[in-house]
Amino acid sequence: MNETQSEPTVGEMAARQPGTTRIFERFGIDYCCHGRHTLEAACASAGVEPSTVRGALAELAAQPAPPAVDWTAQPLDALVDHLLAKHHAFTRDELARIAALGAKVVNAHGAKHPEVAPLRELARELEADLLPHLMKEERVLFPYVRSLAAGEPAQAPFGSVAMPVRMMDREHEAVGVILAALRERTGGYAAPADACPTWRAWYDALHALEQDLHQHIHLESNVLFPRALEAERAVFGTG
Ligand SMILES: [Fe+2]
Ligand SMILES: [Fe+2]
Structure with a gap:
């Protein structure tokens, strides 16, 4: 949750101004x-000075x-079309590669390098988490969001879109944990000098997938899901 009512969250900042995501990536801000x-809390987690990040954000704004x-x-x-065509297709292709x-x-x-087998296991965990996740979004959540956007909500196997949104958010967090472990164990995707x-x-592909998943998950958790909840409230006249 947002730690304070007045300060925007980093997710909200990224949604309002997409260029900020490049700054956040540079400083390892999730x-x-x-x-x-909030930016303060996210900086504390990333081990960077908030003033440094604020400075970079001010430069960007200028x-x-x-x-x-x-x-x-x-x-x-x-937005759903974009998520499918750009991010879901890329994720499937890259996981296979x-x-x-x-x-x-x-x-x-x-x-000779005992570190590579556990890394492959982590990449397999990422795939095992992501493939069913993409399918749930494509078969259940996204069609329902499209029906909400059209003002004609389809019959759904859940009471409110809040239920699948919570589930997808939890799965995004689990993906984030695996991505953080991959980054840590590869030293930021730096292959050994003699690799x-x-x-x-392999490392380049994992790195590119990480970057794409950050954008992908951001567009879902910070933009699509709040807008779907809002569209549901508008259609049913609640809230
Ligand atoms: Fe997705
Ligand atoms: Fe997702």
């Missing part, structure tokens, strides 16, 4: 899986705004 923290899409103002249907690269690295280097090209490609 704006997606733990986006409900620059002309990049042509980023403001998903808080686009139709919900378009990461599994193949990880198998090659473990086969070729596992005997072969396949090993480097």
Whole structure:
């Protein structure tokens, strides 16, 4: 939850001004899986000085705004389309590629480098969490959100969209824990100096998936889900 009523959360800051996510990434600030923290709390978790981050944010604000899409103002249907076409497709493709690269690295280097097999296990955990998660969003939550956006809510196997939203948020947090472990155990995806090209490609792919998942989870937890709850209240005239 938001620690104070007056200060925006990092998730809200990222939703309002998409360019801030680049600053948050640079300082290791978690704006997606733990986006409900204030900047002060998020900086404490990341071990950075709030004043340093505020300085970088002020510099960003002084620059002309990049042509980023403001998903808080686009139709919900378009946001769902974007999540599917950009992030769900990328996640599936990259998980398959990461599994193949990880198998090659473990086969070729596992005997001399005992650290790679546990890393492949973590990547497998990520895949085992993400594939059913994507399916639940695609088959249950997103179609219901589309029906809400159209003002004609479909029959749903849950009382309120708050129920699947809570479940998806919990799953996002679990993904965040695995991503943090991967980052820590790879030293920030830094392959050893003598690593072969396949090993480097494996770490690069894991890093790119991490970056994409941060944006993906941010757009769901901080933008789509609050807007879906709001659309449900509007359709049913509650709240
Ligand atoms: Fe998703
Ligand atoms: Fe998700």
